[in-house]
Structures are given as structure tokens and as C-alpha cells.
Amino acid sequence: MTSPNDPRDSDGPELEHYVSTAPFDPYAADQVAATDTAAQATPGQIMWWRFKRHRLALWSGVFLCLIYTSILICEFLAPYSLSRRNTDFIYAPPQAVHVIHDGKLVWPYTYGREMTLDMDNLRRIYSDDTSDVQTLRFFCRGDPYEFWNLVPADLHLVCPAEGGELFLLGTDRLGRDVLSRMIYGARISLTIGILGVTMSFALGIIIGGLAGYHGGVFDLLVQRVIEVLQSIPSIPLWMALAAIIPVTWSPILVFIGITVILGMLDWTGLARAVRSKLLGLREEDYVLAAQLMGAGSGRIIRRHLIPGFMSHLIASATLTIPGMILGETALSFLGIGLRPPITSWGILLTEARSVNIIALYPWLMVPVVPVIMVILAFNFLGDGLRDAADPYK
Known part of the structure; x- marks a missing residue:
């Protein structure tokens, strides 16, 4: 049996070392200190120690914190403004980002698009133009917007090359960027x-x-x-x-x-x-x-x-x-x-x-x-x- 004050019964992170070690020694200074820490812990601390052991819940909380933080700066994160329409690229499929060109590691880029009409199926066919290399720009000037409808700005995290296009998740029926x-x-x-x-x-x-x-x-x-x-x-x-x-x-x-x-x-x-x-x-x-x-x-x-x-x-x-x-x-x-x-x-x-x-x-x-x-x-x-x-x- 273990002592009622055995630190192995605590969920504190500094006590986890004793779970698989030698039996509890009441005269060991470090174990006595760990016991005092557990005894003085508040319910909030104990709840936090238990929550940290639930790895899936912990990473889910981190993911939710990141995604809720992103909604505060969605104008900056989005490549285009909400009302931007690209009528030349209606129902365009997603573009791939490349980092290797002619066997060399280069700055991220995409290929330009060529569009043809399929008259048999009445749809647009897009193909990559490998001769048109469009280098991506980061922390760049792009479509103007009003940050939270208050501050005029035009800074974006990522933008297409000058005169190019960037549709990482494709476009819809009006040519609007899905991403x-x-x-x-x-x-x-x-x-x-x-x-x-x-x-x-x-x-x-x-x-x-x-x-x-x-x-x-x-x-x-x-x-x-x-x-x-x-x-x-x-x-x-x-x-x-x-x-x-x-x-x-x-x-x-x-x-x-x-x-x-x-x-x-x-x-x-x-x-x-x-x-x-x-x-x-x-x-x-x-x-x-x-x-x-x-x-x-x-x-x-x-x-x-x-x-x-x-x-x-x-x-x-x-x-x-x-x-x-x-x-x-x-x-x-x-x-x-x-x-x-x-x-x-x-x-x-x-x-x-x-x-x-x-x-x-x-x-x-x-x-x-x-x-x-x-x-x-x-x-x-x-x-x-x-x-x-x-x-x-």
C-alpha cells in the first residue's frame, strides 16, 4: 500500500517522474516537496494537469485557438478580397504550388493557366502553361479592403505574381476564389x-x-x-x-x-x-x-x-x-x-x-x-x- 500523501497519486506534471521509480521515501527532500506541491494545488491547477494528459483534447484546443485567432485577421490571410471576381477563370480547378524548377529548389511558384472550351460537354478546360512561371509574393500589396470595416488596407499574407492568378482551392461559378x-x-x-x-x-x-x-x-x-x-x-x-x-x-x-x-x-x-x-x-x-x-x-x-x-x-x-x-x-x-x-x-x-x-x-x-x-x-x-x-x- 502507498501512503495517502504518496506523490504517485497526484496528477501534477512534476510528480509524474515517481510513477515508475522506487517506492516513496518520506525522507527524500524532492519527493516531500512534490507532495507539498500537490497538497497546495488549487482545483484549477489539478484540472489543468489532468487536461494536459489528454493529448488529443490539448491539440484540439490549440487548433481551435489558432482558427479563432485567424478570424480576427481574415482580410490579411485571404489572397483576394471577398468581392473580387475573376471572370476569365470561372470554375477553375485548384492550382498546385511548386518549389522545384529545372531540378533546383526555388521560391514557391505556380504555373499560368490556359483555358479552352469543350463544346461537346459545354465546359471550360484549364491546363497549366509550364512556360509561364508565376512566383508567389508574401506580405504583399493586393486587393484593397477595410480591416473590420474600419481601417483601409491592402496588405495580404500571400499574393499571386504581378499579372498572374492564384486559386489554391479553385474558383466558383462567378470566378471568386474559394479559399x-x-x-x-x-x-x-x-x-x-x-x-x-x-x-x-x-x-x-x-x-x-x-x-x-x-x-x-x-x-x-x-x-x-x-x-x-x-x-x-x-x-x-x-x-x-x-x-x-x-x-x-x-x-x-x-x-x-x-x-x-x-x-x-x-x-x-x-x-x-x-x-x-x-x-x-x-x-x-x-x-x-x-x-x-x-x-x-x-x-x-x-x-x-x-x-x-x-x-x-x-x-x-x-x-x-x-x-x-x-x-x-x-x-x-x-x-x-x-x-x-x-x-x-x-x-x-x-x-x-x-x-x-x-x-x-x-x-x-x-x-x-x-x-x-x-x-x-x-x-x-x-x-x-x-x-x-x-x-x-
């Missing part, structure tokens, strides 16, 4: 998930907290409302509510409307989790002590009950965001969500609603790749946070 539109679309699709889950988070905590703490008739009504909302299929309900948004609304108002719809319909699961937690915690002695000292219901819930399982709420929120992103993508794909000129991943996928389009121009399905990657990353991150926050693990 640039994906980068711009990430800002809308990822933001709507954060804003929607913030609204549902607030509703779930307030409604579920009051129902669990007070109980009675209010709790009964809340449970019946939750059961009714959860019994209705999500997508038809989203479609019905999204369809009533007036077509005369501006794109910003439509964005706000879709966010409100997703947030107001996704609070039920969180409210039930909060209610079940508070039903057990409201009988604790520290709650009775707070009541005897004159604390109100709002203060008790906010300062004493909610912090006790906030880590579980954070894990639940990370698992809710993917549903928001999928909801916006589905509504926009069906044509009743966001509308141009706003660009999101769902709107980009509307270009690929036809089987013939997918067969002829498969690169128009590329916007589904970031959707899948973000959804998986959020699920892995949520699993890691849930395991790290579980006090019984």
Missing part, C-alpha cells in the same frame, strides 16, 4: 457558434438555476416547456423560425436573428443539467449558512452554487458550440439562413447542392472540410474538459 471565401466565411460560422452558446448558456443557468433552487410550480412549468421543446425535431423547428425572418431585413439583422433562434432553442439541455445539480447542492450546510446570514437566492446561486460545478458547465458549452455551427450551416445550405452578401461555410456549400455540379467541380465541396475539423475539435476538447473536471476520475 478567400472560406477564410471570410469562418468569421461568421465560428462567431455565430460562440454568440449562440453564450445566449443559451445564460438562459440555461438562469432558468435551470431558479427551477432547481426554488422547485415548486416554477420547476414544474420549466420541465414541461423543456420536454415540449426537446420533443420537436431541431431542424424543422429551426426552419420554421428562420422562415419568418423578413426578407427585407439587412444581412446584419438576419445574422442576429439566426443567432437568437439557435441560442433560444438550445438552452434546454444545459438547464436540466443545472437543475439536477442545484437540487442536490441546495441541501448542503453552506447553503443554509448563507440563508441564515441573509443572502438572497440570486447571490446564493451565483456565488455559492454555480462555481461548484462551473467546470462541468464549461465542458458542456464546448459540446454545444458544434451544434450551433451545424445549425447555421444547415439553415444556410437550405437557403433559409444567412443570405449574401454575408458569407459563411453554409452559404459556400449551397454552390454544391447539385449532383452534376459536384461531379464536374468537386472542389466546391472543400468548405465542408473545415466544418468537420472544427466539429471534431470541439468534441475532443469537450471530452478532455469533461474528464479533467470529473472529481471521481
